[in-house]
Amino acid sequence: MIVDVAYYIIVLVTLLSVVGFVVTKDIVRAAGLLLVVLGCVAAAFAFMNSLLLAMIQLMVYAGAVIVIFLFGVMLTRREAPTSRLRQLVCHENLTYLVFAVLLFLLILRASMGLTSPLGYIYVSPQLVATSLYVELRGVVYALAALIGASSIGAIYVVRRDKKHSDSTRGGGVQK
Amino acid sequence: MNTQITLTGIIVFIERNVYLRFLLVAIVAFIIVSIGSLIELYIERKFWARIMSRYGPTEVGKFGTLQLIADAVKFLVKEDFSPAAADKTIYNLVPVFSVTVSFASLLAIPFDYTVASLFPSSLHPLTFVASNFDPSLLVAFGFFALEPLIVLFGGWAAGGKYTLIGGFRSAAQLISYEIPLVLSFLSVVVLTQSLNLFQIIQTQAHSWPFAVLAFPAFITFTVALLAELERTPFDLTEADTELVSGWNTEYGGTKFLLVYLSEYIRAFAGSAILVSLFLGGWLGPAPIPPLIWLFLKTIIVFTVLVWIRAAYPRVRIDQMLALGWRILIPVSAVWLVLTPFVAHVAMMHGALA
Structure with missing residues (x-):
């Protein structure tokens, strides 16, 4: 039961972060919210007993891809x-x-x-x-x-x- | 007898509840790392001072042992400020996330097994082990991989030029050296056919230490780890003469204490992973318990890192990148290709179980 509640909290955070990612005007904050989304997806994989996939998600998407986004974003304009x-x-x-x-x-x-x-x-x-x-x-x-x-x-x-x-x-x- | 039954019951209860097991390993790791970080800080000050013909802390407590407490109190009572140009939310969140991610990387290191082995042998110690799960090595490096992001966000959110340049340098360095780091530990994974740190250490009980069997991987891993921990000669991200203090220049008081603490936790975690992968983890002669062996080896590895810090000058950024891309990555990649042949030969001669 506790696991299910935790899972739904993660789903809720994911959905809210997705909405925040789309509507926020600050592009670095958008990247931060995308990071939250990817981290939550990794947590969801972990809840489904797929720890390997969760860690790949964390290392490749959350850890590396977002850094490339941030390099591009921080060196250009802050306002979208x-x-x-x-x-x-x-x-x-x-x-x-x-x-x-x-x-x-x-x-x-x-x-x-x-x-x-x-x-x-x-x-x-x-x-x-x-x-x-x-x-x-x-x-x-x-x-x-x-x-x-x-x-x-x-x-x-x-x-x-x-x-x-x-x-x-x-x-x-x-x- | 009653006590025995109760303890067994507790163990079974813990074993059946996966979340309790993770809570257990978190508590154990927290206690061990808190003590380890304090010892690391003290060793760094005294050892470094000795190499530079200084005394190090001497005034507060016996041999300056209470200096660390004095420093902590100093940071805690300092004014909590934020720069005017900072993005307050991210600026305040970064130190918290930094400590959290550093602690999370300790989840995979089998400290809990070493604690469990202190219990009577009639209670099977393996039942305690929460860090004995399949891709535990990936969990450790998964959380290690989040550090560049935290550094980048911290450098940007502080709103300064030095912090931003420090953040970029740091992220570039961490990403560059993650590749040889991963390639190096993959050769150990090939040797043991496991991503579980617990099993990797168990394999070394019947084999030669992987520091010998996979010597090139051991060297590349150590150098890449130095760069990942941003310690001299790879401390370009905090180059005092160029960037004041790098990405954490604008952090002060409690926030700086958290950033500082996270650096030492990462150093402890990195040293413990190196010990587990290449130096046999808790394995050692019997009279000394496994907990002490693992702790001792970790502290010795950290002391070597401090020694390197004191002995070598800082490299230039082009030298750092050239070392990573032109030497470490090719060497670790070639070694990874050769590892199956090495494993075959080692198995034939009884050097690998």
């Missing part, structure tokens, strides 16, 4: 530019709402009808995971594809906006 992406993410709360509702419905559906051997309704992470990745895997894959497509779309929007702003500034030549 106000892009179309940020406008999309920060001002269109509808996006959040839709994703939150979809996620909630999915977990609710996954949790339905799961009861413990003793009879009372109790949903453990293992049961939810089994339900999500076995019974509802089609929906999960669809959501994953949607998130992937939105990421690619966001990159496209940012590149287009950058090209547009460069051309209005006079060829994008910066001293």
Whole structure:
């Protein structure tokens, strides 16, 4: 029981950090929050008895990749530019709402009808995971594809906006 | 008899609860490392002073033994300040995380086994061992790998030029030397076919010490460890004449005490890992208990690191990077390729179990 509570706390911290990572204006803090996300994912792996994977996650992603991000970020501008992406993410709360509702419905559906051997309704992470990745895997894959497509779309929007702003500034030549 | 049953019951209870086992190893590690860090600090001052023909601390307590307490009190009562340009949240969090990560790397070192072996042999000591889990070596280095991030965040959050340059230097150095460090311990992993530090030490009970059997890996690991611990001749990150004190220049009072403490905890953890990997860990002649052997070997390794610090000048940054990329990485990589052949030959001659 304590393990499950700890697991859900980690999940909550991960979700909050993800939201913070996207909405924060300070780019170094964003990298810090990404580090929290990656650390929490490593902790989640450890909870699933996959310590080797957890340590690889910690060494490679949290330990090395973030350092490269930070080198790039700290040597350039501290403030992130106000892009179309940020406008999309920060001002269109509808996006959040839709994703939150979809996620909630999915977990609710996954949790339905799961009861413990003793009879009372109790949903453990293992049961939810089994339900999500076995019974509802089609929906999960669809959501994953949607998130992937939105990421690619966001990159496209940012590149287009950058090209547009460069051309209005006079060829994008910066001293 | 009753006491016996109760103790067995406690052991079984601890054995069945994985979180209690980790709590146990945390408590044991905390006590041992606290004592170890104090001894390290004292040795560093006295030994270094002796090499430089100075006395070291002499005034406070017998032979200056209470000087460390006086220093700790001094740091604790100092004013707690933050620079105006600092990012306060990250600036305040960095020392805490630094100590936490340093302590976490001790989770993999089998101090708990050495404590358990002090109990009567009728209670099987192995039941106590919480650090006996499969990728324990990776756990130690997983937490070691987080240090560059903490340094980088600390240097940036303080808001100074010296701290930022110190942070960059430190992160570059730590990342560069992690590669030979990992390649070196991988050759031990190949020899023992295990990522478990406990089993690596047990293997050395029936083999030659890996410091002999994998001598090139031992040397590359020691040099890379010196760089990872940012000790002279690789203390470019805290080069006083260039960067005041590097990434921790703006830290003072209790925060500096935590940063300072984390450095010594890392030094203790690094020395203990080196001892466990190459020098047989707790193994030694019987009259001295394993706990004392492990502790003694760790302190001796640390003393050698202090000796190197006192004897060598600081290298230039290009020399440091060249040593890492042009010498240590190729040597450790070639040795890793040769290790299976060495293991085969050693097994044929009974040098490896």
